[in-house]
Amino acid sequence: MAAATPAGSAQRSEQLAPGVEYRDVDLRTARGVVRAHVVTVDLRDRHVRIGLLHPGKVAARRTVSQLADGQGALAGINGDFFHITETRPGVAATGSAVGPEIADGHPLKAAVPKGQRFGPALPSGSTTEDVVGVGTDRTARIDRLSLSGSVTTPAGRLKLGGLNQYALPVGSIGAYTSDWGSASRARATCGTDTRRSAPCSKDTYEVTVRNGRVVATSGKPGTGTIPAGTTVLVGREDGARQLRKLTKGQSVRVEHRLVAASGVRYAFAIGGFPVLRNGAPLKGLDAKATAVRTAVGIANGGHRLLLVALDGRPAYRRGLTVAELAAQLKKLGATEGFDLDGGGSSTLVARPRGATRVSVRNHPSDGSERAVPNGIGVFAAG
Known part of the structure; x- marks a missing residue:
């Protein structure tokens, strides 16, 4: 068994490629153990890059496995909250994400109004324009587009x-x-x-x-x-x-x-909402509702990215509150944290060395993968 990590016990670890490691970690909470699946990416390693997983159109959905295999990703997680249901007769759900999207430097979409979003309540001061992205300088940031x-x-x-x-x-x-x-x-x-x-x-x-x-x-x-x-x-x-x-x-x-609030030019960006800034959880994070969750952590001044998805098996399905998620991301070494869509959407995939396809490493809480509009992919730099 691997050595203990700051957040708990690492059950297994696997080098997927230079600069890319997968591991699963047991997170200890007041209600028991929750298992997290983590892909760590060293953005200083020129052999890898981060990109948007998407089905080619904004109003379309695929499983994370389909997106990753279709784009040749080494690993990936699901992304933003999205227009999943519609109750108006004759009006169909588009499957489109809430927040902005940038793929390979190309803006695909902007954010919907705050009152039109899907997902848990936003922390104070957050908007649907919040993104996590990687700039053309290969540095990860939480920003606003x-x-x-x-x-x-x-x-x-x-x-x-x-x-x-x-x-x-x-x-x-x-x-x-x-x-x-x-x-x-x-x-x-x-x-x-x-x-x-x-x-x-x-x-x-x-x-x-x-x-x-x-x-x-x-x-x-x-x-x-x-x-x-x-x-x-x-x-x-x-x-x-x-x-x-x-x-x-x-x-x-x-x-x-x-337009980025920071003025940074982004190669990749995806929506969600921040939960951790400068090593401190945001004020007003929900501390009651637990769920299986997906998140991104940023460490080492933006040079290390943590892609995190919780396990949805019954033994771990109690999940985390948003407040606990921020705390656990900090324990994993992140100074910035960003929440993505959770529940049945939470999925992490990775491709072992020598394999031609990714495999699902966590256990989606619905029993199988849910089709989603986007995600975060880890790619071998070409």
Whole structure:
């Protein structure tokens, strides 16, 4: 058996590749032992890199194993909370994540309004724009990514309120690109900034822009694949009224980017929420509800990344509270901690040396892997 770790007893460890180690660790809590599966990545090792696991479209889902094998990852965990259920008749769940996503430096989506998110209550001061990411400097950080975008028309410039999101702010205009997928865009105009369950807006409009010109308009959001080079603008309330002023043939320029609060340029970023900063748990973390959880820890000044998923077997299913999660990440050596989707989504996969496919190392609490919209992957640098 491996030597004891600061957080408990390591049951086994395995070197997956230079700079990448897998181990499982027993975490001791007041209610008993919880098993954690941990992949540690040394970001100073140029043989490895961190990237977004995703199915190619924002509004799509695959299991973590499928995502990892499809992209050739050495290891991976599930990612952000997502639009998993929908109760409105005729409106389908998109499967899209809550927060921002960046893959290989390319912004895929921005964050939904705070009132439209799925997942446990956010700590004080946190927003849906919070991300954990790795910059082009190969340093991991917790940061915040906000959307900066505009729609320039012959009549003037309009602010862009969303990018490939399952929910748009009230009164805004959202841009949907080929990254979105084929899911209906109708859900984007449902709910409000403070109440996810509020009715869908009856004041909507859609404009299709191709090669810088309006090619189609519609009184309601549509569905179907969006071709490369095409942007669909969806407006609700005031945003819809602004889009109705556009006619076929008019020139329109759509611009958008994700801006980091730190000014850092990210190669990879994914949403969730922070639980540990500068070695201290955030104030107001829930200390009552326990669950199987997935998280990321950052250590050594951003040069070491810990990918953590709890085991969902009945013996360990009591899990951790969010407050306990922050404390355990600190015991594992992290100074920064970030919570991801948990419960039936919690999955950690790894590929042994010599193998061609990953295997699931924890035990998902549903008994099998859940399809998810994204995750964090560990790759051999090419």
